[in-house]
Amino acid sequence: MPKVLIADKLSTAAVNIFKMRGVEVDVKTGLTKEELLKIVDQYDGIAIRSATKITKDVIAVAKKLKVVGRAGIGVDNVDIPAATAAGVIVMNTPFGNSITTAEHAIALMMALARELPAANASTHAGKWEKNRFMGVELYGKTLGLIGAGNIGSIVADRAKGLKMHVVAFDPYLSAESAEEKGIEKVELDDLLARADFITLHTPLTPETKGILSAEALAKTKKGVRIINCARGGLIDEAALKAALDSGQVAGAALDVFAEEPAKANPLFGNEKVVCTPHLGASTEEAQENVALQVAEQISDYLLTGAIVNALNMPSISAQEAQLVKPWISLAEKLGAFAGQLTETSIQAVEILYEGSAAKLNQRALTQAALAGLLKAHMPEVNMVNAPLVAKERGIKVSETRRDQQGIYEGYIQIKVVTPEMTRAVAGTVFADGHPRLIQVKDIKLDAEFAPNMIYVTNEDKPGFIGRLGTLLGDTKVNIANFTLGRSAPGDDSIALVQVDGEVPQAVLDAIRKLPLVKSAKALKF
Structure with a gap:
């Protein structure tokens, strides 16, 4: 029976899901790093939110660990490269709190536009300063999205309902998708120059860190208002303070900060700034959703091999897992066959998928083939870390798909190129679900793997x-x-x-x- 640790506070629904699925579960929240290090080697999976840090040190001692599930979107607290190198799948739940986070961004935009927090405090103080709080309408204004993925798209939909014009900067947004969503796709400088409100909905990566820098803020339309419910590191907070002081930025509404928990920040106390303590996902519905999703995803992987919302592996649905499983086995065995016969350095791996095999999850099959190939000489290699290991060793990997050309309905060929020779092996899966070796070099045969x-x-x-x-x-x-x-x-x-x-x-x-x-x-x- 697989065993999972819930290391952060999750809805009890998660515990119930694990138990109903036949997964043993322990709930131990608030662990120090030292306490986690002492027990983590007992578990096949860990479910977390944002508090627990799954660092390189934790992964190094977690010898049984197969999967880390983050109940939420951001995985800043997981060392993904270390997890990948160790063959540990990292999953998140990107859709469980999407509506909640999008609604919070809209709420902050409205609060910022009408100065609601300051007006609330003033009224509670009995001041009745009706003429002090002069807000702006959202109607007819231009909203600039930095990031138009799932949450950004929901914000855009709500903003259009408020009769705002929506422009978006997102390198991964296609022109067709933008048109379908009613969004005008623009470059970042164009967005900065045109937007009356800017809201951020992009992950924190080396490319996006500090995307609203001092230089970027200087390019904004004077009097712009900025909302951030994504990640604090997207904004240079010192530069934002300077822009607020100069009047370049009229106001900011922030749910996230560069350092959290944010108990001190240069923006605190500024009446132009609305702050909330990372409440983007804090609704009863969202907490229930992400808890259910992470428990289902971890259980599915540990029990059936299904992979959903993984950041370092291709997704494989439970239904697809049953169909692709024998082909993954074939790809791994073909790779292992070639790997055990290869005693020199590998320059390239060329994989051909033909017929029904060409219609399956190509990325999963390729990772299985690489795992089998490399494991012959590096036992620590598995499907998760095989592409990384191949890349580190300068092995060029190529894939080709084509329709059925021979007598076999489905066919996989793996060709290994070394400085001395090129060796090709091929196989198929028969109706009984058993992988078969059908070709070595140019010699045809029919053999089971034993x-x-x-x-x-x-x-x-x-x-x-x-x-x-x-x-x-x-x-x-x-x-x-x-x-x-x-x-x-x-x-x-x-x-x-x-x-x-x-x-x-x-x-x-x-x-x-x-x-x-x-x-x-x-x-x-």
Whole structure:
């Protein structure tokens, strides 16, 4: 039974989901780093929000850990490169609190436009300063979105309902999608110059950090109002304070800050600034949604292999997992076959998907193939970290899809290029769901994969099979299956022998000394 740790406060719905799905769960919140380090090696999965930090040190000792699930969008508190290198999948729940966060951005924009917090405080103080608070309408104003993904698109939809004109800067927003959403796609400088209100809805990355810098704020329309419910590091807070003091920026509404919890900040106390303590996802509905989603996602992965909303792996639905599973097994075994026969550095890997295999999740299949290939010499490699390992070693990976051309409905070929040679292996999945090896180099054959096999290349001449069978019998190695393939009569031939148990080195040495044998190697799957 998989075991999961809930390390941050989540709705009890998450606990119930885990238990109903057959996953053992512990709830231990508020752990210090030292306390987490002492227990984390017990768990297959960890569910967190924003408080618990899954650092490189934590991942290093979490030997059983397979998945980290973040109930929410931001994963700043997870060392994704370290998780990827360790083969740990990192998931988030990007849609569970989207509406809640978008509504909070709209609420802050309205509060900022009408100076509601200051007016509220003044009225509570009995001052009745009706002439002091002169707001602005949203009607007819231009709203600039920095980031038009899921949350940004919801904000745009609500803003259009308020009869605002919406422009957006988002490198990943296509012209067709922008038109469909009723958004005008613009460059950042154009947005800064035109927007009456600017709202940020983009992840914090090296490219977006400080996107509203002093230089950017100087390009804004004078009197602009800025809303941020995304990540604090997107705005240079010192530059924003200076822009507020100069009047370049009329006001700001912030739910997030560069350092959180923000108990001191240069913007605090400024009457032009509306602040909330990271409440973007703080509604009962959102908390329930993200708790349910993260529990479902972690359970699905641990129990069925389904991958949803992962940041370092391709998504595979539960239904797709059943369909693609035998093909993933085939890709990994083909990679393992080629990897065990490759004893020099690898320059490139070329993968061909044909027929029904070409219609499956190509990224997952490629990662499985790379994992099998590299694991032959690096046991720590798996599907999650295989692309990273390949990239670090300068291995060029290419993929090709094509329609069915041969007799097999689906077909995968892996070609490994080394400085000395190029070797291709291919396979298919039969109707029984079992992967089959059908081609090595240019030699056709039909062999099942077995835990222990002997791969022999030899000259196709009489006497070889008898000598090999006799040798294995004399050395007490039991043959489970024997497959032969050759390029042409009397030419090169391949023998794949399934055996019961591991093959002793002495037996391999004896096989290599047989007449007609060119090479022999023990394979494990």
